[in-house]
Amino acid sequence: MHIVFMGTPDFAVPSLKALLAAGFHVAGVFTQPDRARGRGHKVTYSPVKAAALEANLPVFQPRRLRDPEALEALRRLAPDVIVVVAFGQLLPKEVLELPPLGCINVHASLLPKYRGAAPIQAAIAAGETVTGVTTMYMDEGLDTGDMILRREVPIGPEDDAGTMHDKLADAGAELLVETLRLVAAGAAPRTPQDDAQATYAPKVEREHAAIDWRKSAAELFHHVRAYRPWPGAYTGHRGRILKILDVVPLEDAPDAGEAQGADRAEPGRVVAVMPDGFVVQTGRGRLLVRRVQPPGAAAMSGRDYVNGYRLAAGQRLETPETAS
Numbered sequence: 001m002h003i004v005f006m007g008t009p010d011f012a013v014p015s016l017k018a019l020l021a022a023g024f025h026v027a028g029v030f031t032q033p034d035r036a037r038g039r040g041h042k043v044t045y046s047p048v049k050a051a052a053l054e055a056n057l058p059v060f061q062p063r064r065l066r067d068p069e070a071l072e073a074l075r076r077l078a079p080d081v082i083v084v085v086a087f088g089q090l091l092p093k094e095v096l097e098l099p100p101l102g103c104i105n106v107h108a109s110l111l112p113k114y115r116g117a118a119p120i121q122a123a124i125a126a127g128e129t130v131t132g133v134t135t136m137y138m139d140e141g142l143d144t145g146d147m148i149l150r151r152e153v154p155i156g157p158e159d160d161a162g163t164m165h166d167k168l169a170d171a172g173a174e175l176l177v178e179t180l181r182l183v184a185a186g187a188a189p190r191t192p193q194d195d196a197q198a199t200y201a202p203k204v205e206r207e208h209a210a211i212d213w214r215k216s217a218a219e220l221f222h223h224v225r226a227y228r229p230w231p232g233a234y235t236g237h238r239g240r241i242l243k244i245l246d247v248v249p250l251e252d253a254p255d256a257g258e259a260q261g262a263d264r265a266e267p268g269r270v271v272a273v274m275p276d277g278f279v280v281q282t283g284r285g286r287l288l289v290r291r292v293q294p295p296g297a298a299a300m301s302g303r304d305y306v307n308g309y310r311l312a313a314g315q316r317l318e319t320p321e322t323a324s
Contacts, residue, residue, distance in 0.1 A: 001025065001080040001081055001101070001180070001183075001184055002025055002077065002078060002079050002080045002081075003024055003025060003026050003027060003080070003081055003082070003083055003180075004026075004027055004028050004029075004074065004079040004081075004082045004099075005019065005026050005028075005029045005030070005048075005052075005083050005085075006029075006031070006082060006083065006084045006085070006087040006089075007029075007048045007084070007085040007086055008031050008032045008046045008047070008048050008086060008087055008088045009046065009086050009088075010165075010169070011085065011086045011165060011168075011169045011172075012047070012048050012086045013047050013048060013051045014169045014170050014173035015085045015106055015169070015173040015176050016029065016048060016051055016052065016055075017051060017055075017173070018173035018177050019083070020055055022177045022180075022181075024177075024180060026055075026057055027078075027079060028057065028059070028060060028073075028077045028079075029048060029049070029052035029058065029060070030059075030060045030061070030062070030065075030070075030087070031048045031052070031059065031060075031061055031087070032046055032061065032087070033061045033062075033063055034049075034061065060073050064089070065091060065092055065095050066092040066094065066095075071094055074095060074098055079098070079099045080101050081099050081102060081104060081180070081183060082095070082098070082099050082102075082103040082104070083103075083104050083105075083106075083176065083180070084103060084104070084105045084106075084138060085105070085106045085176070086106075090142075091103060093140060096138060096140065102137045102138070102183075103137070103138040104135055104136070104137060104138065104148070104180070105135065105136050105137075105138045106133060106134075106135055106173075106176050107119065107134045107135075107136065107143055108120050108131075108165075108168045108169075108172065109122075109123060109131055109132065109133070109134065110130075110131060110132040110133075110150055110152065111134040111136065111147055111150070111193055111198075112143075112144075112193040112195065112197050112198035113197065113198070113199050114131075114199055115142055115143035115144070115198055115199070115200050115201065116142065116143065116200045116202055116203070117201065117202060117203035117204075118202060118203055118204045119131070120164050120168060121161050121204050121227065122201035122226075123155065123164075124155060124159070124160065124222055124225050124226035125222050125223055125226035126222070127218070127219070127222045129154065129155050130153070130154050130155060131152075131153055131155055131164065131168070132150055132152040132153045132168075133150070133151050133168055133171045133172040133175050134147055134148075134149070134150045135147070135148040135149050135175055135176060135179040136148055137190065144193060144195070144198075145193075146190040146191060147189075147190075147191040147192075148189060149175050149178060149179050149182075149189075150175075151175050153168055159225065160224075160226070160228040160229070161225070161226055161227065161228060161230070162228060162229045204227070204230075204231070206231045208227070208231075209223075209231045209234055210233075210234060210235075210319075211223065211233050211234065211317075211320070213235070213267035213268035213280065213281070213282055213283065213317065214267045214283040215282060215283050216282055216283055216284035216285055217249035217250065217282045217284065217285030217286055217287045218249055218284075218285065220233075220249075220282055221247055221248070221249050221287070224244055224245070224247050228245060232293070233245075235268075235317045235319075236317060236319060236320050237309070237311065237315075237317055237318065238309075239318070240294070240295055241295055241320065242292055242293075242294055242295075242317070243292060243293040243299075244292055245293055245299055246290045246291035247287050247288060247289050247290065248288045248290060249285055249286075250287065251285070265281040266316070267281055267282050268280065268281065268316050268317045268319075269316045269317075270311060270313050270315045270316070271286060272313055273303075273306050273311075273312065273313055274288065275303060276290055276301070276302065277289045277290040277291075277301065277302025277303055277306075278302050278303075278305075278306055278311060278313075280317060288302075290302050292305045294309060
């Protein structure tokens, strides 16, 4: 089969490398245009472009796939199948209809759950203990095409968006190779998605990571992991943003509704300082904060923050909207 691969970020690199290692013929690679990144605004290649050049593959970087030059390049490559892994552009109808064996996507969830741009973060934030990857035939909808194969991947209590990204990227690469072998043999299944079971995972914006202390300790435990390493869950202290990097729910601590008298505290109140961090009251239960990062400083233990930034029991962590 002649394959055209479309992908851009790190998540797509294992899939491209897996295709090459399995002996598939990749006729060309489409990726997003080079962009300025970092503080120095240095123009850098996408991870997929770097991997493609290393493998001596032709690289195409159209701003839009519907541009005549992009469509002509695709027609010249004459792909039997187009593989899409986190490309970053929607495929127009002209592209979807071009390859005779269809366009196949690798999606980082067990569809139809968590369609959209951020399925990894959404699954962790929801407290899922299992997620996975799905290969599917693409259509004009957003992750709505018929499914081919699915593979489950467990989410452990120590996992976050970073570790699950790597696990799912590797699982997706393996599933893609298995899928394309079935496609080549004419034996790939097609299972329509049940739209009634679908959920949506929108693109992550920085404000999504703001901590609402009215949520339960368990919910905030998932929240912190869902937005680690980027953009990082955050709250406010003394008018400044404070990133919360590592937390543990305290199951034996009373919550705001159960505490009495002097033990009663509203959500966001620091109720104790411990050797390994500080304890914050939530809407239900309490949360031990073990690691934080103040603005302009390196990550540090919760206890070091207490000692260096004058955090004490009785203080209240602010809503992020009031911090800067």
